[in-house]
Amino acid sequence: MQPEYEPLCQAIIQGRVEEGVALAIKMVEGGKLPVEIFSQCIEPTLTDVGDKFSRLEIFLPEMINAAEVVKAIQEAIRPFMVGSSEQVIKGRIVIATVFGDLHDIGKNIVKAMLEVNGYQVQDLGVDVHTQQIVKAAKEMDAQIIALSALMMSSLPFVRDVIDYVKSSPETARRFKVLVGGGCMSREWAKSAGADGYGENAFEAVTVTNRLMGMDQ
Amino acid sequence: MKSEWLMEIVKRSENGPYCSEKEYDLLLAKTIPGLVKKFGIQYNANVLVPWDDDMADRMYQAALELLVELGAYNIDTQRRILFTKDEIEGAVFAAPSQLILGSEKDAVVMRHRGVESQVPCVIHSGPTGTPCSERYHPLIQASCAQEPLVDCLGAGSVSTYKGEKIIPGTPLEILGSQRDAAVIRQAAREAGRPGMHINDVASPLTCVGKISTYQPDWGLRASDGLLISQMVEFKTSYDQLSRAAYMQSVGMYIVDLMTPLVGGLGGGAEGTAIITVASHLLGVLLYNAAYHIYGHMHLLESTDTDRMGLWVYAAGGQALARNTPLLTINAIYTQAGLGTEEVLWEIAAASIACTVSGLHQGGVGATGGSRTDHTSGLENRFNAQVSHASLGLSRQEANSYVLEILRHYEESHMNPPEGKPFSQLYNESTVEPKPEWLEIYHRVSDSLEKMGLDVYNGWHRKWRFAL
Numbered sequence: 001m002q003p004e005y006e007p008l009c010q011a012i013i014q015g016r017v018e019e020g021v022a023l024a025i026k027m028v029e030g031g032k033l034p035v036e037i038f039s040q041c042i043e044p045t046l047t048d049v050g051d052k053f054s055r056l057e058i059f060l061p062e063m064i065n066a067a068e069v070v071k072a073i074q075e076a077i078r079p080f081m082v083g084s085s086e087q088v089i090k091g092r093i094v095i096a097t098v099f100g101d102l103h104d105i106g107k108n109i110v111k112a113m114l115e116v117n118g119y120q121v122q123d124l125g126v127d128v129h130t131q132q133i134v135k136a137a138k139e140m141d142a143q144i145i146a147l148s149a150l151m152m153s154s155l156p157f158v159r160d161v162i163d164y165v166k167s168s169p170e171t172a173r174r175f176k177v178l179v180g181g182g183c184m185s186r187e188w189a190k191s192a193g194a195d196g197y198g199e200n201a202f203e204a205v206t207v208t209n210r211l212m213g214m215d216q
Numbered sequence: 217m218k219s220e221w222l223m224e225i226v227k228r229s230e231n232g233p234y235c236s237e238k239e240y241d242l243l244l245a246k247t248i249p250g251l252v253k254k255f256g257i258q259y260n261a262n263v264l265v266p267w268d269d270d271m272a273d274r275m276y277q278a279a280l281e282l283l284v285e286l287g288a289y290n291i292d293t294q295r296r297i298l299f300t301k302d303e304i305e306g307a308v309f310a311a312p313s314q315l316i317l318g319s320e321k322d323a324v325v326m327r328h329r330g331v332e333s334q335v336p337c338v339i340h341s342g343p344t345g346t347p348c349s350e351r352y353h354p355l356i357q358a359s360c361a362q363e364p365l366v367d368c369l370g371a372g373s374v375s376t377y378k379g380e381k382i383i384p385g386t387p388l389e390i391l392g393s394q395r396d397a398a399v400i401r402q403a404a405r406e407a408g409r410p411g412m413h414i415n416d417v418a419s420p421l422t423c424v425g426k427i428s429t430y431q432p433d434w435g436l437r438a439s440d441g442l443l444i445s446q447m448v449e450f451k452t453s454y455d456q457l458s459r460a461a462y463m464q465s466v467g468m469y470i471v472d473l474m475t476p477l478v479g480g481l482g483g484g485a486e487g488t489a490i491i492t493v494a495s496h497l498l499g500v501l502l503y504n505a506a507y508h509i510y511g512h513m514h515l516l517e518s519t520d521t522d523r524m525g526l527w528v529y530a531a532g533g534q535a536l537a538r539n540t541p542l543l544t545i546n547a548i549y550t551q552a553g554l555g556t557e558e559v560l561w562e563i564a565a566a567s568i569a570c571t572v573s574g575l576h577q578g579g580v581g582a583t584g585g586s587r588t589d590h591t592s593g594l595e596n597r598f599n600a601q602v603s604h605a606s607l608g609l610s611r612q613e614a615n616s617y618v619l620e621i622l623r624h625y626e627e628s629h630m631n632p633p634e635g636k637p638f639s640q641l642y643n644e645s646t647v648e649p650k651p652e653w654l655e656i657y658h659r660v661s662d663s664l665e666k667m668g669l670d671v672y673n674g675w676h677r678k679w680r681f682a683l
Contacts, residue, residue, distance in 0.1 A: 151373075
């Protein structure tokens, strides 16, 4: 990373929102393109944050704080962007823990990881009915529906969402379904017809990128 | 808890300060680092069983301050339930320091254990947090109930009823839950121990499902318990509180389950230990818990036998043992699957760390409770033997053992051996462990004996204490 990005990088890592926003705006006003800032500084910084989190060298609060800084930067530099915010938003995702399951920590980690990787994520919470999930995806015009579940007893409801999406050509075309959680395996996800499976939050991001056609 | 206190919890749930769940989580995440610093709580990866009494006492003070500052959170009303310091300490010191679990000749006394206590651990077992198949759940329960060193049983989570997936909130949930309650009682009866304490039926997810298991003739009795959960972190709901209302009315033991996450909102080991201690206090305030399940877990892997997890057990356990009368049991979640050496090494490390730090033994969840039927009686026997052999150890000695034991599994801990399910490790007709599983059990036991831990005969200390 170029030395000029180091202060912004540190602001993100240390969760300093105001400083991060001020630095980003200063760069944009100085002639940097927002896309350059994202690709040359923010994305590599977040990759580093994600790697450290995967080894628990840093913890969830640091991840959340880094995501907050990046979200604030996205908002702040939007007026400076030519065209739409789509330049820095990779895609739109609704995420939920399925009906009958109240566990949200895994979902929250995946959400944070997706956000720090440039996705706009609408969190529907826990214990969410199939119809609510699909309705929210339509309203958001999401590309991906991400489902989380911990309990074995929740598996039928994960499958229910997948079946619901695949049962209509329109929803099957519009939405890819990504699944993950303690009760699921790669084999189960495949047999249930999911488009993607993330064993952990990091794989969830990788698979999301693949589903969005952004394989690295 | 008197019923008026439960009314007070509802009143505070309806009138406490409004706060979104996200704001509450962030408040917790921002408060913890300051408390860790203020009270000088320090994790040391080479001292997993600390012997610093002053740090244990400071950790209790940090937990108390955290609870006063944050209160609990009711996810149904999105309000904080606040408590004063006097209320917290008043309730905690009125909590029982010993209980009679189970009934008649099969009853056991679970006493508050101090640090380096000579009081033997009560040994809970059963498929701790582990999913079980309908077919093997009865045999798994039988394999636990027949173990002489096992004192109490707990149910596995069975997700089907006669092959149909159980949908929470439907009649199938009640039918499946009642079947499980009957299965465990039958296992206890067949082992000649009909009065064994049962600490939970794990399949139901709703209040109705849970309380449907109270069937004194053939299921759970007043001498048994059921879990009431605190959601991560410090969160409750009316469904959970309603369980407390029912259970106290029939006289059952309320068991407080918490799952603080190491690496989660509390940050590292220090913050998670503070949260775990505070969760115990909260379990008394919210649910009038008789005893508690000390159930912290690694954020990314479902285990508590990594270095930070072991330290949280030992440091938080000592804080509770030295500063409260509370009764708490561990829940050993291993990475390795059943039928492996590694699963036994993981159990040994946690068992020793917990025994000298004031906890009782709550059972083993192999594969972090992720694989079906990875649970049996033999590893619970092993857990009991290691725990009883550890009675009388100093914390320094325990720390040396734990560090030595870690060498046997740490390298493969995050890429653990899969192991085998119950059906491949036990004879289904005789409900005895197969030679393969016994051979592994003896191999690890022999190694521990060579280290100086009297695994095979240490349990005599349990009876000496009783005399």
